[in-house]
Amino acid sequence: MTAHRTAGPVVPPEVAAEVALEQAHVDKVYSELAKAGRRVELVEAEGLARGRTDRTGVARDEEITGLFERDALMFSAGKRRASLEQQYEGLVFGRLDLDHDKRGREVRYIGRIGVRDDDYEPLVIDWRAPAASAFYQATPVEPMDVLRRRVLRCRDAVVLGVEDDLMVAEAPDDMVVVGDGALMAALTRTRGAQMRDIVATIQRHQDEAIRASSRGVTEITGGPGTGKTVVALHRAAYLLYSDRRRYESGGILVVGPSSAYTAYIERVLPSLGEDTVTLRSLGDVVDGTTGARLDEPEAARVKGSLTIRRVLSRAARDLPPEAPQQLRTMVAGHPVRLDRQLLQQIRRRVLRHHQHNLAHDAVVEALGEAAWVQVRPHVASMEKPEFLDRFEDHLEVEAFVQDWWRPIDPREVLLWLAEPARVRRYTQDLLSDADADALQQSMAEALRTGEWSAADIALVDDVSARLGLVQDKPREERGFYQIEELDNLSDYGVTEVEVAGSRSQAADVTYERNPADARERLLLARISKAEEYAHVLVDEAQDLSPMQWRMVGRRGRYASWTVVGDAAQSSWPVEAEALEARNEAFGSKQRQRFHMSTNYRNAREIFDYAAEVIRREVPDADIPDAVRETGVHPVVTSVAPDSIADAAQEATKLLLDEVQGAVAVVAPARWRDRLGHVADLAPGRVMVIDPMSTKGLEYDATVVVDPTEITRESPGGIRVLYVALTRAAHRMTVLEVPS
Numbered sequence: 179m180t181a182h183r184t185a186g187p188v189v190p191p192e193v194a195a196e197v198a199l200e201q202a203h204v205d206k207v208y209s210e211l212a213k214a215g216r217r218v219e220l221v222e223a224e225g226l227a228r229g230r231t232d233r234t235g236v237a238r239d240e241e242i243t244g245l246f247e248r249d250a251l252m253f254s255a256g257k258r259r260a261s262l263e264q265q266y267e268g269l270v271f272g273r274l275d276l277d278h279d280k281r282g283r284e285v286r287y288i289g290r291i292g293v294r295d296d297d298y299e300p301l302v303i304d305w306r307a308p309a310a311s312a313f314y315q316a317t318p319v320e321p322m323d324v325l326r327r328r329v330l331r332c333r334d335a336v337v338l339g340v341e342d343d344l345m346v347a348e349a350p351d352d353m354v355v356v357g358d359g360a361l362m363a364a365l366t367r368t369r370g371a372q373m374r375d376i377v378a379t380i381q382r383h384q385d386e387a388i389r390a391s392s393r394g395v396t397e398i399t400g401g402p403g404t405g406k407t408v409v410a411l412h413r414a415a416y417l418l419y420s421d422r423r424r425y426e427s428g429g430i431l432v433v434g435p436s437s438a439y440t441a442y443i444e445r446v447l448p449s450l451g452e453d454t455v456t457l458r459s460l461g462d463v464v465d466g467t468t469g470a471r472l473d474e475p476e477a478a479r480v481k482g483s484l485t486i487r488r489v490l491s492r493a494a495r496d497l498p499p500e501a502p503q504q505l506r507t508m509v510a511g512h513p514v515r516l517d518r519q520l521l522q523q524i525r526r527r528v529l530r531h532h533q534h535n536l537a538h539d540a541v542v543e544a545l546g547e548a549a550w551v552q553v554r555p556h557v558a559s560m561e562k563p564e565f566l567d568r569f570e571d572h573l574e575v576e577a578f579v580q581d582w583w584r585p586i587d588p589r590e591v592l593l594w595l596a597e598p599a600r601v602r603r604y605t606q607d608l609l610s611d612a613d614a615d616a617l618q619q620s621m622a623e624a625l626r627t628g629e630w631s632a633a634d635i636a637l638v639d640d641v642s643a644r645l646g647l648v649q650d651k652p653r654e655e656r657g658f659y660q661i662e663e664l665d666n667l668s669d670y671g672v673t674e675v676e677v678a679g680s681r682s683q684a685a686d687v688t689y690e691r692n693p694a695d696a697r698e699r700l701l702l703a704r705i706s707k708a709e710e711y712a713h714v715l716v717d718e719a720q721d722l723s724p725m726q727w728r729m730v731g732r733r734g735r736y737a738s739w740t741v742v743g744d745a746a747q748s749s750w751p752v753e754a755e756a757l758e759a760r761n762e763a764f765g766s767k768q769r770q771r772f773h774m775s776t777n778y779r780n781a782r783e784i785f786d787y788a789a790e791v792i793r794r795e796v797p798d799a800d801i802p803d804a805v806r807e808t809g810v811h812p813v814v815t816s817v818a819p820d821s822i823a824d825a826a827q828e829a830t831k832l833l834l835d836e837v838q839g840a841v842a843v844v845a846p847a848r849w850r851d852r853l854g855h856v857a858d859l860a861p862g863r864v865m866v867i868d869p870m871s872t873k874g875l876e877y878d879a880t881v882v883v884d885p886t887e888i889t890r891e892s893p894g895g896i897r898v899l900y901v902a903l904t905r906a907a908h909r910m911t912v913l914e915v916p917s
């Protein structure tokens with residue numbers, strides 16, 4: 179390791195001179211950006227901003243390019259610079275020294291945004307621009323005119339150090355080469371609570387996937403820690419750069435396994451200057467409702483599999499509880515009697531051509547027709563149109579339709595599945611008794627806890643697509659509804675009131691509620707229309723159930739896709755069915771594939787242990803090469819069940835001394851209650867977490883508790899244990915509990 183990397187007097191003078199040289203350039207960049215910021219204010223003050231919204235927008239951009247590069251403008255220079263400076267590592271992170279055959283030497287600086295000086299000379303090139311590609315693509319075998327690639331390590335605007343990679347066998351005499359290479363430096367450092375961007379050290383094979391064609395479906399596969407997630411996120415930033423108009427207006431959706439995952443990655447894109455991307459966990463894809471709970475494996479399997487669609491189809495066509503069974507009334511002096519059987523026929527007929535929540539008019543029409551058939555033999559004096567008018571205007575008919583065909587929230591249909599009798603009816607010939615019970619119990623659990631599970635959300639989406647959105651009520655009806663609600667405010671736990679006059683149905687919330695009732699919590703807020711995106715990025719794609727593929731697919735029908743996964747880490751047990759649903763989501767879009775084979779996360783000693791475990795049961799697992807050795811092997815200890823809390827506490831203490839960053843105690847449900855207190859050892863640094871929630875995450879060190887139980891409790895069995903064993907970057911302790 180190089181001496182200059184440690185603070186203090188040990189920096190050799192030639193390194194200090196290089197740092198000072200780079201500092202001078204960085205200073206120039208910041209002062210130019212400050213000027214650019216002032217110019218933006220001027221330009222806006224002069225009213226040029228008008229051009230933004232009309233068709234002269236392009237010309238306006240060109241005009242401003244004369245002042246400073248467009249990218250800097252996109253960043254609203256001053257404002258964005260301030261936020262970049264505050265939160266992230268340096269704006270300028272790289273330098274290329276090139277030697278072209280004909281043109282001689284050239285120096286290019288690479289950064290998060292492009293900046294030019296007064297003479298329009300580039301001071302920094304955006305990392306995504308073609309002129310920056312050699313920074314990532316050059317290798318000693320194919321140097322692309324690069325002599326030296328340098329990574330600048332900065333904090334705010336201060337250059338702390340440099341790391342060089344030489345692309346030629348020997349450096350020219352006038353060129354100083356510093357450090358062991360930036361990649362190793364980046365990999366050995368402490369992991370924070372959140373993923374960092376890798377913009378300074380993207381490797382060539384990663385760069386190829388990042389800059390690949392935006393069309394169709396890009397599949398990125400590779401074993402644990404191979405950078406799939408981070409590459410996919412940089413690809414999202416690249417797509418925004420290369421076709422901002424399309425992707426910013428159409429939107430990019432990033433879907434990951436859990437909210438812990440979205441919290442973990444949420445800073446990567448902003449650190450690259452992009453904050454227009456929508457991040458969602460699988461339990462959060464449907465607007466208006468969230469599911470975070472994890473189901474028991476049997477229930478998760480039933481809910482994820484496509485057979486559930488037929489169950490939902492039966493449920494969604496059924497009568498809501500308490501719906502009237504017949505219509506009896508007098509219209510124009512004639513008795514109308516529509517009994518249960520006839521009403522069911524009408525229901526079936528209407529639903530053949532209409533979604534329930536959009537069928538109100540069709541229902542009234544069909545009821546009117548049926549009534550007309552009944553009364554026609556007895557009326558000589560009335561024509562059909564007149565009868566239908568009177569039927570439709572009849573108050574009793576109106577009241578009947580309101581009850582018999584009331585708007586149905588898709589979540590209500592799921593809650594009907596908590597009733598054993600209904601579940602039996604809907605699942606007959608489709609599910610085994612055990613599966614039907616698992617389904618019924620999981621919905622009863624939702625009603626008990628007031629929380630949806632992650633798997634439920636895909637079902638909400640499916641039923642929502644069947645029923646159509648609940649329509650707004652006409653204005654005059656809303657007032658009535660609102661008053662009724664406001665009368666009982668305290669009963670509902672209302673904390674704040676803002677009467678907005680646009681309240682409709684049980685959603686579109688104009689006041690905040692904190693309902694004590696579990697059912698009410700489950701139905702809070704309105705389900706809105708599935709939004710379509712221009713690009714959909716799915717991480718941990720191997721975990722999506724068929725129903726989840728359908729849910730995500732609805733949001734990407736016209737999109738291009740980036741799909742990231744590793745089959746060996748799968749927690750979804752029925753691979754073939756998921757593949758079918760995934761293919762359906764992609765349709766006939768063309769595909770390109772990239773494979774990552776270097777594990778950048780785990781020290782080799784840790785990964786060897788994990789690889790051995792997965793190979794025993796999944797011989798064809800995609801095993802990457804771990805590039806970093808620490809000489810420290812995982813500690814594997816056998817612990818009696820009674821001593822598990824002490825052992826976990828002790829192991830965590832030792833690891834806290836050995837690493838600087840986060841330590842995770844990964845424990846199956848069976849032990850978690852006993853281990854909660856371990857997090858108190860170092861709040862913020864230690865967390866106790868279930869194996870499924872570690873997907874996509876990493877820590878400096880982990881304590882993996884009871885591997886056998888992790889395998890037993892997880893729907894993906896050994897594959898989920900493999901996930902747990904590949905989360906530690908530097909140290910791992912495994913506590914085995916003999917059965």
Ligand SMILES: Nc1ncnc2c1ncn2[C@@H]1O[C@H](COP(=O)(O)OP(=O)(O)OP(=O)(O)O)[C@@H](O)[C@H]1O
Nearest residue numbers: 376379380381402403404405406407408778779874
């Ligand atoms: N070129 C790189 N430079 C520096 N760090 C890198 C590079 N590529 C990957 N990494 C680091 O390697 C770690 C693993 O990356 P990432 O989480 O994207 O892998 P993954 O393939 O998605 O893993 P998993 O499938 O196990 O969730 C991260 O800390 C990431 O920052």
